[in-house]
Amino acid sequence: MMFERIKEKLEILADAAKYDVSCSSSGSKRRNKNKGLGNSDGMGICHSYTQDGRCVSLLKILLTNHCIFDCAYCVTRRSNDIKRAAFKVQEVVDLTINFYRRNYIEGLFLSSGIFKDADFTMERLIRVAKKLRLEENFNGYIHLKSIPGASDELMREAGLYADRLSVNIEIPTISGLKKLAPEKNHSDFIKPMNKVKNEIIQYNSEKKLIKSTPKYAPAGQSTQMIVGASGESDREIMLSANYYYKNYNMKRVYYSGYVPISNDPRLPSLGSQVPMLRENRLYQTDWLMRFYGFDVNELLNQQFPNLDVEVDPKLSWALRNQHQFPVDVNSAEKEMLLRIPGVGLKSAHKIVQARRFRKLNFDHLKAIGVALNRARYFIICDSRGWETRDLAPSKIKSLILRNSVGKFRKEYSSQLSLF
Known part of the structure; x- marks a missing residue:
């Protein structure tokens, strides 16, 4: 009992x-x-x-x-x-x-x-x-x-x-x-x-x-x-x-x-x-406030009081602040590297270490772990320049969202084929 x-x-x-x-x-x-x-x-x-x-x-x-x-x-x-x-x-x-x-x-x-x-x-x-x-x-x-x-x-x-x-x-x-x-x-x-x-x-x-x-x-x-x-x-x-x-x-x-x-x-x-x-x-x-050096007023303000549910807050900030891009990954300070969409804490550290020995290109960045489907619109590296510098923020957003959906569908189809 x-x-x-x-x-x-x-x-x-x-x-x-x-x-x-x-x-x-x-x-x-x-x-x-x-x-x-x-x-x-x-x-x-x-x-x-x-x-x-x-x-x-x-x-x-x-x-x-x-x-x-x-x-x-x-x-x-x-x-x-x-x-x-x-x-x-x-x-x-x-x-x-x-x-x-x-x-x-x-x-x-x-x-x-x-x-x-x-x-x-x-x-x-x-x-x-x-x-x-x-x-x-x-x-x-x-x-x-x-x-x-x-x-x-x-x-x-x-x-x-x-x-x-x-x-x-x-x-x-x-x-x-x-x-x-x-x-x-x-x-x-x-x-x-x-x-x-x-x-x-x-x-x-x-x-x-x-x-x-x-x-x-x-x-x-x-x-x-x-x-x-x-x-x-x-x-x-x-x-x-x-x-x-x-x-x-x-x-x-x-x-x-x-x-x-x-x-x-x-x-x-x-x-x-x-x-x-x-x-x-x-x-x-x-996370961006605690580890990436962002101030809350950079990410959210009176004009943008709510977060964009379609994209992550770092990408949303970058689309609203295109005047700060593109960033040269071979010379930029680590603090700026951390503000590039698709670049995380570990990736930024690896970039700083790797560029001491040679200039980095898209292949190097991909091997390091940078999410190029987002980062490519905001960086310069030792590869041929990305031919979309004049794209409007809305166009970049739609391309990233479309590529993200396509990648998800490809991975999902691959997993289904295992069965």
Whole structure:
């Protein structure tokens, strides 16, 4: 009977956790010690990816789906008529250890609805992590959701046992939050973010002086925004993300397309689910901001407040800024190479290294990994010049899209022939 009850709780609380996408496990280097369980270097189970591309499995659950708030966009809101459940602290500990021993998981992602108040909920999340670390000697990855409004003391303690902490900002703008979650205050989200940022800085400074200083949230902190629930443009979303990256040293900002769950007049209609492609374009823009040196205002502005769903954001920027092209790949700075459509981080590095020994042509660039179907319209190299310099941006876009569709069809036909 006890097993059946735990199984029922797991089904309810694992399903409720699926809406939280901020469960990356990248960045932590917690090693196994004292012959303990797990090593974060290496129904309720999600797959995440580390920075080096490894896939890891996490037990992803809520401590409870009871909540004192009635946010319009949330499936666990107070007024929603759903099955409710709550794990005891020891039940989550036992589930984690048992799943790990069976090689189902490599870590835990634990979030929760807010019951009673923020500190009451946060204290229970911390107790789970503390029991795993101190009583079970568990050294696997632990990601705890920081509860908005939790005290500084609890946030400090949480970082001593968790690898990553995250406060979901939920709605990208303050006005959107007031509209859809009037019971919540934006400052309650900012307070724990600021505490975690300052603690990480302090612990890292102390670690340089005293090697025995414990690690504090070694994988940093992240946040998540719901896209499409409150009508923000892509520009507003990315300006908000840029703000959190710069001011709170976020490791990642996640973008989750709104899933229609009610007929609330404040929300989009039930049939208007956010396209997956919009999420993809936001992640591509995020990547360009963090690793390619783009400013958010270059990619999105008042004239172009939303991303082009037909082409990736770098190509869209290049088509609007043809005065900066063509770029000579044999002499341009690496920063400019990274702005060429079809040239990635690894390709740019290889170009810089290879051109030290000879001038590069189209064949060399193709061997390096440059996507010439896009790059050829924006570069000069040691091959005969591309005879389309006078093409309008709209013509270049249509040619690239046509070639991309043709390539997809060719690859698809080739795969079908195998059968």
